[in-house]
Amino acid sequence: MSDTNRLPPVVTIDGPSGSGKGTIAKLLADRLDFVLLDSGALYRAAALAALNKEVDLSNDKLLTRLAKDLDVSFTLDVGQVQVWLEGCDVTADIRMERVGMAASKVAAIPGVRAALLQRQRDFREAPGLVADGRDMGTTVFPDAPVKIYLTASAEERARRRFTQLRERGVSVSLRDLLEDIRARDAQDMDRAASPLAPAEDAVELDSTGVGIDEVLQRVLLLVRDRVLS
Numbered sequence: 001m002s003d004t005n006r007l008p009p010v011v012t013i014d015g016p017s018g019s020g021k022g023t024i025a026k027l028l029a030d031r032l033d034f035v036l037l038d039s040g041a042l043y044r045a046a047a048l049a050a051l052n053k054e055v056d057l058s059n060d061k062l063l064t065r066l067a068k069d070l071d072v073s074f075t076l077d078v079g080q081v082q083v084w085l086e087g088c089d090v091t092a093d094i095r096m097e098r099v100g101m102a103a104s105k106v107a108a109i110p111g112v113r114a115a116l117l118q119r120q121r122d123f124r125e126a127p128g129l130v131a132d133g134r135d136m137g138t139t140v141f142p143d144a145p146v147k148i149y150l151t152a153s154a155e156e157r158a159r160r161r162f163t164q165l166r167e168r169g170v171s172v173s174l175r176d177l178l179e180d181i182r183a184r185d186a187q188d189m190d191r192a193a194s195p196l197a198p199a200e201d202a203v204e205l206d207s208t209g210v211g212i213d214e215v216l217q218r219v220l221l222l223v224r225d226r227v228l229s
């Protein structure tokens with residue numbers, strides 16, 4: 001329990017696309033036996049629902065309604081999170097690049113963010129939560145005792161995504177990926193509602209040229225110092 005409010009502690013990991021938030025959040029949650037919240041998956045599920053229903057992505061009112069009524073749930077299968085939308089397994093579908101871009105658009109709508117806020121807070125359970133996204137430390141869990149802002153250069157993030165997609169058998173150009181990453185950064189950072197930004201009390205970690213294990217060790221040191229000591 002955190003001393004300040006007796007709520008279970010939260011470790012927030014925010015940062016731009018491809019910075020490694022999801023990877024580090026999963027490893028950390030496994031290591032600490034904490035609950036995991038992949039908040040991007042919620043926005044991606046909302047975007048997929050909108051794409052499936054052919055809702056215009058600039059129709060704030062309809063998208064807010066859709067987010068309020070969103071029938072999404074998460075289950076664990078051999079340690080892996082599965083995402084369900086209206087009873088269908090959409091774990092793989094929400095990872096498509098076009099869904100990521102659509103999620104970034106849908107996430108700029110204040111009504112959509114408000115509709116999804118409490119669902120995210122409901123993940124806070126004992127013994128603790130690791131939450132990754134864009135506004136975990138600034139808006140969703142402002143009292144979190146550990147806040148990480150994880151970055152990497154756009155070029156490195158595009159290379160990571162390129163390798164990831166190639167391993168999945170998806171053929172893409174590195175140049176297109178770099179353009180997409182820059183467009184998504186701009187969209188997520190420049191919006192008015194909960195833009196991607198480090199919380200004032202976040203620790204910034206630049207993972208450019210730093211391996212996954214090393215990043216995890218640095219985060220674990222902070223958690224041990226602020227939560228487990």
Ligand SMILES: Nc1ncnc2c1ncn2[C@@H]1O[C@H](COP(=O)(O)OP(=O)(O)OP(=O)(O)O)[C@@H](O)[C@H]1O
Pocket residue numbers: 015016017018019020021022023024040160161163164207210211212215
């Ligand atoms: N420090 C690192 N060094 C090298 N590769 C990394 C590092 N961190 C993550 N990766 C790899 O980069 C890819 C993207 O990582 P990940 O999905 O965790 O990023 P993300 O920030 O969660 O992205 P998104 O916000 O788009 O979901 C994965 O293939 C992952 O294995």
Ligand SMILES: Nc1ccn([C@H]2C[C@H](O)[C@@H](COP(=O)(O)O)O2)c(=O)n1
Pocket residue numbers: 017039040041043044100103104107108132133134135136184188
């Ligand atoms: N807390 C969050 C999480 C995600 N989003 C938006 C912005 C992202 O571009 C998009 C997809 O997220 P990802 O799965 O790539 O982490 O969803 C947000 O605005 N706030």
